[in-house]
Amino acid sequence: MILVFLIAAVVVLILQDFLFTQLAPERLDYSCAFDRVDAVEGDSVHMIETVKNNKPLPVLWMMADIHTSAALDYGEEWTHRSLYSQRVTSLFTLGGRTKVTRTWNVSCLRRGVTHIEYVTLIWGGLVGYRLSSQARRCGARLTVYPGLVDLDAMFKPVNLNTCGALTRRFIIDDPFIFAGVREYMPTDPQNRVHWGATARHGTLMVRQNDYTSELTVAAVLNIQAREFENRESCDPARSELAIKVAATVAQRAIRGGALCSLTTNASVTGETSPVRTDIGSGAEHLTAIYDVLARLECINRREFADCLDDLTLTQRNAEIVIVTLYLTDRLCERCEALRIAGNSVKVLLINGYADQSGQNLDVPRNFDLYVLDDADAQAQSQAQVGEDAV
Secondary structure, eight states, X not given: OHXXXXXXXXXXXXHHIIIIIXXXXXXXXXXXXXXXXXXXXXXXXXXXXXXXXXXXXXXXXXXEEXXXXXXXXXXXXXXXXXXXXXXXXXXXXXXXXXXXXXXXXXXXXXXXXXXXXXXXXXXXOXXXXXXXXXXXXXXXXXXXXXXXXXXXXXXXXXXXXXXSXXXXXXXXXXXXXXXXXXXXXXXXXXXXXXXXXXXXXXSOEEEEEOOOTXXXXXXXXXXXXXXXXXXXXXXXXXXXXXHHHHHHHXXXXXXXXXXXXXXXXXXXXXXXXXXXXXXXXXXXXXXXXHHHHHHBOSBOOSOHHHHHHHHHHHOOSEEEEEEESOOOHHHHHHHHHHHHTTOEEEEEESSOOSOTTOTTOOSOOOSEEEEEOHXXXXXXHTOOOGGGOO
């Protein structure tokens, strides 16, 4: 009797192994996708898993093993995180001819592109002494754009006779359409002073510029954290902040009606050439710049001074907005060359690597210099301008 029982148990084990292990993947559909194709840092999106069992035989248990980016937060319970990637596991039990949909609330922690090419499905029988697995093509993709920041609150002028914040239109003020003179205001830079009108009126007067949709803004991003840095940024947190500032510069320029381009000494993932986009305008062009910044690596591909030399040869009658983590005499010379070539130059200094007053720089600076206001930098670097998102 015991022998019969043992034989029956072995038969049952073999049969359930065949039914639930070998036949489990048959006529089983699995899909995984994000509910959006793009988002902005700080946004919440949904990842939706769908499993459909098309056969009458149930699936006792099945685990989906998803390899994804660490830039997304799926919650701690079912995730195993490393520095650049993480594993997300999802457990399912399905009856015959049933469909299960699971929705994950995902937080976008950092910019980047997440592409889930394959998902590994793992299943077993009642006892679980034998497991089977199979890779299923997924193709889920999500692009997270860099967040936008408040430039007016983050930066303060240091080479201007002002104590206030930048004006709202400091990036799209066209210096090439002269509309007359007006009385000096505390936020006006010194290089706008009209000395002839000042002498005639007996009070300080400045040139009054008009605005035009034909203005070209060149956003120039230096990914290097220090001079002569050869590869990865030694200050990735500040480099990430610089990327956000560059994204905001492009957003403000294009939303203000200007043409805009992006130049940087970094490259996007999978390429080695520094990025220089075409000049363009409109929402589609802004999205293209966001996409470049989402895929940008914090790796220096070319000396920033050389990038500015190329820009000096090709850029005329434009507003050059340089975002950099440091400022040296060498870079000041390039900025002055850009100004002499007929451009208006503004430098947004992230790190304050140069002295805050700029007094350690020997080259005369007729460009506008703004430095990060450390009192508000931490809070503002996390600020998201939701109404300006794509």
